[in-house]
Amino acid sequence: MTGSEKNNLPQDTFLIGLGVSPGVAIGAAFLFNRLRQTVIEKSVPPSRTPREVERFHAALAESRAQLEDVKQRICSKELREHLYIIDTHLLILEDEMLIKGTLDLIRGENLNAEGALKRVLGQFREFFDTIEDEYLRERRSDIDTVGERLMRNLLGERQRSLSEVGRQAVVVAHQLSPADTMQMDKSKVIGFVTDVGGRTSHTAILARSLDIPAVVGLENISGIVQSGTPMIIDGTSGTVVLNPSEETFREYLKKKQAFEYLERELLAYRDLPAETLDGFCMTLRGNVELDQEVPLVLSNGASGVGLFRTEFLFLNRTQPPTEEEQFEVYRAMAEKLAPESVTIRTLDVGGDKFVPEINLADEANPALGLRAVRFSLKERRLFREQLRAILRASAYGKIRIMFPMISGVNEIRTCKQMLDEAKDELRHEGQSFDADIPAGIMIETPSAALIADLLAREVDFFSIGTNDLIQYCLAVDRGNEHVAYLYEPLHPAILRALKMICDAGHNAGISVSMCGEMAAEPLYSLILLGIGFRELSMNAPYVPRVKRIIRQVRRSDGERILAEVLQLSTGQEVSRYIEEEMTRRFPDIFGQPVI
Ligand code: PEP
Ligand code: MG
Helix, strand or coil: CCCHHHHCCCCCEEEECEEEECCEEEEEEEEEECCCCCCCCCECCHHHHHHHHHHHHHHHHHHHHHHHHHHHHHHHCCCHHHHHHHHHHHHHCCCHHHHHHHHHHHHHHCECHHHHHHHHHHHHHHHHHCCCCHHHHHCHHHHHHHHHHHHHHHCCCCCCCHHHCCCCEEEEECCCCHHHHHCCCCCCEEEEEECCCCCCCHHHHHHHHHCCCEEECCCCHHHHCCCCCEEEEECCCCEEEECCCHHHHHHHHHHHHHHHHHHHHHHHHCCCCEECCCCCEEEEEEEECCHHHHHHHHHCCCCCEEEEEHHHHHCCCCCCCCHHHHHHHHHHHHHHHCCCEEEEECCCCECCECCCCCCCCCCCCHHHCCCHHHHHHHCHHHHHHHHHHHHHHCCCCEEEEEECCCCCHHHHHHHHHHHHHHHHHHHHHCCCCCCCCCEEEEECCHHHHHCHHHHHCCCCEEEECHHHHHHHHCCCCCCCHHHHHHCCCCCHHHHHHHHHHHHHHHHCCCEEEECCHHHHCHHHHHHHHHHCCCEEEEEHHHHHHHHHHHCCCCHHHHHHHHHHHCCCCCHHHHHHHHHHHHHHHCHHHHCCCCC
């Protein structure tokens, strides 16, 4: 299995990134996209001008042909409602200002084609930025998309779509949006790797729910890999091997088999309760992004859904889903999960959850901006529709409603007021719903953690979103590979915050769950028991792993260990302590890597 002749990479080129979804994948690379090359504007001798004009025309023709091709494919998939976007893009390719503007610069200023196009696109951008009308201003993104396509064609880069993926491919990309990830066909994509991203970026979370091994934060893998390069990825350790030698190939094949064997073994825990040796019962629920994941929740023995991230309903479409569409999804989910419950989280867009179809303003700090419940409280029509859809579905099964990123009491009061208004409306319309639907909040901002006792008086339950809580408490962007080393779930500040929130909730008599990625890490299960959690929610494939640990420990040991680690001063010290403790208890799981 050598490909070094083809891509000039030495055999056994090892790269280390962040393993964000476990498992081993062995296959050939499918290069999806690279970081866009910097376009250099330069003068060309007048004799070369006709050649640049010709290149520009060729790029225009190629772009047109590609769009026509996409259009054909969309037709055949009966996604006709999306056709108008392609038509808009085709129209832009005929735009007088774009074509004449670029040709004038090539001919008049002897610029290279890329340089001329770059300048014209810049002028377009400036022009659109001055437009007051929001709808027209939005059209800028269409020009950017078309401009990017033209530029890639000029630079000779091939445009790819994830639908082109052949069999057994490892997708290699600079970046994948959640929308790209959603389009992956699991029967073809066996893994993916990206230059950017962190453990809790949404693309990583999606990889885990799809159960596809993934490594992110590799910095420049998209710059060195060609499509077809043989590669191995180990999503557990974060290792990537390009052009593996025969020996490395055999070693990872063994790892892959051992991993898959363990996965099958773990399913034996599926139907057993998550009960500790001293008789304490935990409830383990599943996190889902797509309603299609419900079978995965059931087959992994989760007790219902503890977090349904509804923003994924809003992806890959031109209009937000209607109340009716949402109602159908929520209702089907509640029915399929009965008698267990589903906790539906209202829309959480913004931050790294960019939904192109929802026009979010350009913000200097999106993670601190109009995100999650802040967005819902601004776009009240959308919010109201979602609340109505959830309420209506609550007549068909057990539903809990959850508001994300609450940072103060006023916010939750407003949300509950809107919920009451939606209930009144439905009552007037004679529609049925669960009048006592539990309403809870995500605790994921430092302010919410600090006033957890005050918030606990207002709601029926808490669910701790550690992905954001860690990001905001430690001031570490959850998706930035350069500061990933600071993203420490066992940082003393986080442990103290978790204890505080848990105690505040329990003192007020409400339930406290954790639905961030920290809940899914078996290494932390004992300490979470010690903190006092009675409920955890995680991507379904992790439920058996966590259950296995819980069934082999005592809660009282967790409390003792928590008391010990709360004396330590750094996240590394806590981490070392926990790793040693867990390796001593479970040498087969946390000891040597499985080969
Ligand atoms: C979290 O922040 O931990 C969480 C569960 O929400 P999300 O990852 O969707 O932001
Ligand atoms: Mg969050």
